[in-house]
Amino acid sequence: MGAQVVIGVDIYCHSPRQQGNSFLTAFTKVARTQTCLVSRAEMPEADMLIAPSVSVTDMHSAAQRTQAIMAGYQAARQAMPKIVALLDKKASA
Secondary structure, three states: OOOOOOEEEOOOOOOOOOOOOOHHHHHHHHHHHHHHHHHHOOHHHOOEEEOOOOOOOOOOOHHHHHHHHHHHHHHHHHHHHHHHHHHHHHHHO
16 A cells, blocks of 8 residues: 555454353454464564554453553553664665
8 A cells, every 4th residue: 555664563363362161262262363364474564563462351341442552552652662763764765
């Protein structure tokens, strides 16, 4: 699409895995494995990958959504020096 720099964000494949043996947990593990296998081919296309550690067990939980947002915010802040260096490198190339 013409982007000079691509920053990927993975909040799924690099996060802690759910524990348990229930049907729903097993289904979630299979779905996650399939999704991550497909996205594995796309991840190297990013110039940088930010992967905060996020564990969401209830998609309807406002508290867990807030925790996930904050984990992403902190990971992006930590990555900012590398992002700036990457942008500087691309700009001078």
